[in-house]
Amino acid sequence: MAGITGFGGYVPRLRLQRKAVVEANGWFNPALAGLAKGERSMCNWDEDSLTMAVEAARDCMGETPPADLRSIYFASTTMPFADRQNATVAATALNLGEDIRTVDMTSSQRAGTSGLIDALENAEGRDGTVLFLAADTRETAASGPQELQMGDAAAAFTIGNDGVIAEFLGSHQVSTDFVDHYRGQNRSFDYNWEERWIRDEGYFKIVPPAVKALLDKTGVAGSDVDMMVMPALIRGVPQRIAKGAGIAEEAVQDNLHAVMGEAGAAHALVMLSKAMQNAGPGKTILVIGWGQGCDLMLFRTTDAIAKFKPALGGVEGYLGRKKAESNYNRYLAFNDLIDRDKGIRAEVDAQTALTTLYRNRKKVLGFVGGKCTKCGTVQYPKSHICVNPNCGEWKSQEDYPFADEPCTVQSWTADGLTYSPDPPTHFGMVTFEAGGRLMADLTDVDKGGVEVGMPLRMVFRVKVEDERRGFKKYFWKAAPDHRKTAA
Known part of the structure; x- marks a missing residue:
């Protein structure tokens, strides 16, 4: 049944x-x-x-x-x-x-x-x-x-x-x-x-x-x-x-x-x-x-x-x-229920190249990187050459999903100049337990609430919205891992 x-x-x-x-x-x-x-x-x-x-x-x-x-x-x-x-x-x-x-x-x-x-x-x-x-x-x-x-x-x-x-x-x-x-x-x-x-x-x-x-x-x-x-x-x-x-x-x-x-x-x-x-x-x-x-x-x-x-x-x-x-x-x-003066820094054309999005859909939407079949090094994004300086193998990488890999904050910045719907913009270097690192946006964090070594998990979020054409761009951001911070 x-x-x-x-x-x-x-x-x-x-x-x-x-x-x-x-x-x-x-x-x-x-x-x-x-x-x-x-x-x-x-x-x-x-x-x-x-x-x-x-x-x-x-x-x-x-x-x-x-x-x-x-x-x-x-x-x-x-x-x-x-x-x-x-x-x-x-x-x-x-x-x-x-x-x-x-x-x-x-x-x-x-x-x-x-x-x-x-x-x-x-x-x-x-x-x-x-x-x-x-x-x-x-x-x-x-x-x-x-x-x-x-x-x-x-x-x-x-x-x-x-x-x-x-x-x-x-x-x-x-x-x-x-x-x-x-x-x-x-x-x-x-x-x-x-x-x-x-x-x-x-x-x-x-x-x-x-x-x-x-x-x-x-x-x-x-x-x-x-x-x-x-x-x-x-x-x-x-x-x-x-x-x-x-x-x-x-x-x-x-x-x-x-x-x-x-x-x-x-x-x-x-x-x-x-x-x-x-x-x-x-x-x-x-x-x-x-x-x-x-x-x-x-x-x-x-x-x-x-x-x-x-x-x-x-x-x-x-x-x-x-x-x-x-x-x-x-x-x-x-919820866009009020019109705000977003300032000059928000006046950027956010058009998405749909051809590029299609070719990179696994990398962008699925957050898939690469793992070298010769040395085992993982990296994001996937590339033709292994990033391990002791390897450098050509076209040796297989798909490696990063979305569920535990990660931590290595370094971070709270930027009050870059436009954000909820300033300041938090971003930083995120390192993954399995290897690899990424300069990522941080989300669901409070001002003064980020610290080096904080446990994170990757979440699928809106990166930016092209309001002129009505198209949302999605990508993965790092958020506090509530399973570990609660413990």
């Missing part, structure tokens, strides 16, 4: 304090005071849905992707490219090879759950593993309630028939054009409808019959559901639906709104990933996705779940690794 064979997640380090948003906008919208508690996750200036999805995948798969990986799905309503397949970029960054099926799924808050159902059903009875990614960074207008309610995050799952940690028991889907919100073409923000209408005519009339249909189809009683995952911004909705289905109130999982907000199409799967971190064997998990109808999935964990641990700490680990952000202007700037 097909099912989930691995899971992971990612939540950005920065957490915007909702109190800071209310203090800035309360003069205009006093009603925001009711949403002032807690915090929401926010991407760093060099993060987006694609970079978060890559990190979630690394958390799920660790350093070694399944050898039989044959497909990658990416679900999001905030993909960086409208016409360039985003799943292909993720596959290249993860060094999954080019003999792989890649699929983008978008245009609905159900993209994550609908896509996961599709991946699960396609995996049944077939050989090979599927990687499913979901991420969202929903833009919101300043001073509105959605600004406080939303959050940025990603989730990842591997799906297959062998080594299943959560069996897929079945699914049920309802498609109906009930519009609780929408975002039109070439619009940045959602248009939201009235809450009571959404609750009474939407959730309470569409979801309960669907839950009953799934439970009847699978032969599972509501009282047998141990965990129920259902995102809903409207308070009390999951609890009432659970009660109507005979599901215990304590089975309803925390929606994470107090600690990160709602991550759009990824949120149900972020909640599922977190639930699986706390689920022992034999637990029945109901997942409900919402948006122009609803998706429902039922899983039962196996004994194998006790042995699985996300490589980078999972959703729980990332929720615990955080920095409180009380500068509301930084949030506005990172």
Whole structure:
């Protein structure tokens, strides 16, 4: 039977304090005071849905992707490219090879759950593993309630028939054009409808019959559901639906709104990933996705779940690794919600030579260097001549991936003159345990928080955005290795 064979997640380090948003906008919208508690996750200036999805995948798969990986799905309503397949970029960054099926799924808050159902059903009875990614960074207008309610995050799952940690028991889907919100073409923000209408005519009339249909189809009683995952911004909705289905109130999982907000199409799967971190064997998990109808999935964990641990700490680990952000202007700037005078130093044409990017895609996106087959020296970038002065062999190098190699700071600089969306610009010489070094940008670091010898790990981030042409350049940066700094 097909099912989930691995899971992971990612939540950005920065957490915007909702109190800071209310203090800035309360003069205009006093009603925001009711949403002032807690915090929401926010991407760093060099993060987006694609970079978060890559990190979630690394958390799920660790350093070694399944050898039989044959497909990658990416679900999001905030993909960086409208016409360039985003799943292909993720596959290249993860060094999954080019003999792989890649699929983008978008245009609905159900993209994550609908896509996961599709991946699960396609995996049944077939050989090979599927990687499913979901991420969202929903833009919101300043001073509105959605600004406080939303959050940025990603989730990842591997799906297959062998080594299943959560069996897929079945699914049920309802498609109906009930519009609780929408975002039109070439619009940045959602248009939201009235809450009571959404609750009474939407959730309470569409979801309960669907839950009953799934439970009847699978032969599972509501009282047998141990965990129920259902995102809903409207308070009390999951609890009432659970009660109507005979599901215990304590089975309803925390929606994470107090600690990160709602991550759009990824949120149900972020909640599922977190639930699986706390689920022992034999637990029945109901997942409900919402948006122009609803998706429902039922899983039962196996004994194998006790042995699985996300490589980078999972959703729980990332929720615990955080920095409180009380500068509301930084949030506005990172999300391009204000026009800033960036100065003359920012006036550089950032056009990408697409031919060069294609020829160097493994080096740039996959962060692949070289290893000399004669002396064993590793280096980045790969070259025709080995850099070992005692070797110098010609065309002796094979591909060597650096993305998961541990590294440390050898030297560093905080540059206040070079333009950066979040000055000062931190960069330095990074040395890898396996050998090799690189002058790299540092990210997720604070002023005064870098020191020689600091443990680092490489992360896939936005290098620069060509705003004139709407093209994002991605590369790898060095970030503090929270697994080692926490220890």
